[in-house]
């Protein structure tokens with residue numbers, strides 16, 4: 112029997128699903144995290160987070176103790192729950208076209224369990240038009256489909272959800288209304304839109320950020336080629352001049368979302384989106400640029416290069432699509448002796464940051480973990496500080 116107060120989250124053991132489940136369970140819902148990943152299911156049911164996510168570890172322990180949340184791989188659990196929130200991955204293939212096979216197939220599996228009273232909420236970031244495609248798959252089983260995109264920064268769900276507006280769109284009034292009622296409990300404000308508007312709001316937001324970062328990365332490369340300090344110039348640009356206040360830092364722009372969603376948008380525009388192509392070649396080209404620049408001045412095969420930070424972003428352990436890893440692999444492929452360290456991502460080849468600094472001739476701060484801010488690096492070492500983490504001081 113369907114329970115009104117129960118929410119099933121599909122992809123519930125993932126980076127978006129798990130924190131969302133915790134936020135909802137803390138507001139009184141009974142949450143079932145459905146996922147294919149048995150390892151993460153086990154970890155979650157033991158009250159541990161499978162990855163770094165601010166404020167989640169304590170909350171998970173509390174919600175497990177109160178029996179407000181559990182994880183399972185059984186999709187038929189959706190039969191018990193009125194609401195089904197879908198947070199599974201929406202990757203692009205190696206030609207940067209959306210690879211939606213797993214996503215679409217999921218709805219063929221799901222519809223066998225649906226009744227007309229369910230409310231299905233898509234939370235994944237999707238290619239425009241996919242909501243309508245999903246509707247055509249499930250409409251004879253259930254018509255209550257909404258699209259409510261996630262816009263938090265990974266690692267910050269619990270902190271950011273209450274601060275942001277939630278975009279709500281849906282195929283019918285019931286889907287919109289009921290989805291809005293759920294998100295009202297955990298978000299600051301609800302904004303109702305058309306489905307296509309919601310799909311574009313999500314992709315435009317990520318593409319806008321991705322392109323913005325590429326501007327600073329381009330400026331950084333220009334400065335490096337001129338022997339100038341981009342971070343000093345950036346500070347001067349912002350000094351008492353409000354139009355420049357939002358110019359981002361340079362740095363590795365990577366991870367599982369920004370590039371992927373920019374590419375989904377590009378595909379939507381038949382790949383006639385030159386801004387996005389340029390942004391991609393600048394952002395993805397930064398590791399190559401750094402190695403090329405270092406190679407000009409040094410014989411890298413006679414040096415030890417230490418890479419500080421491997422995750423795709425600061426204070427996180429996720430290495431999906433990390434440019435720090437791309438940099439490390441490129442150095443290794445050139446037979447350069449490398450050392451690696453990270454504060455969050457665990458790997459058998461990692462060493463302590465201070466030992467890395469001691470043993471390396473060249474040190475690259477690839478991920479701006481806070482722990483690197485106050486590092487003492489001797490003058491005889493070559494420091495590449497892509498994020499301006501140390502130079503900023």
Ligand SMILES: NC(=O)c1ccc[n+]([C@@H]2O[C@H](COP(=O)([O-])OP(=O)(O)OC[C@H]3O[C@@H](n4cnc5c(N)ncnc54)[C@H](O)[C@@H]3O)[C@@H](O)[C@H]2O)c1
Pocket residue numbers: 121122123124125126127128145146147148151198199200201213217234235236237261262263264265266367368
């Ligand atoms: N990570 C972010 O910062 C972020 C932010 C906003 C939106 N998004 C979007 O949210 C979606 C999920 O991203 P994520 O980072 O959480 O990915 P993730 O890989 O961490 O989580 C996805 C989860 O879905 C599970 N899964 C895949 N297929 C399944 C199926 N058929 N049945 C059950 N479980 C299945 C996987 O095992 C995994 O645990 C993507 O569309 C992404 O673009 C991500």
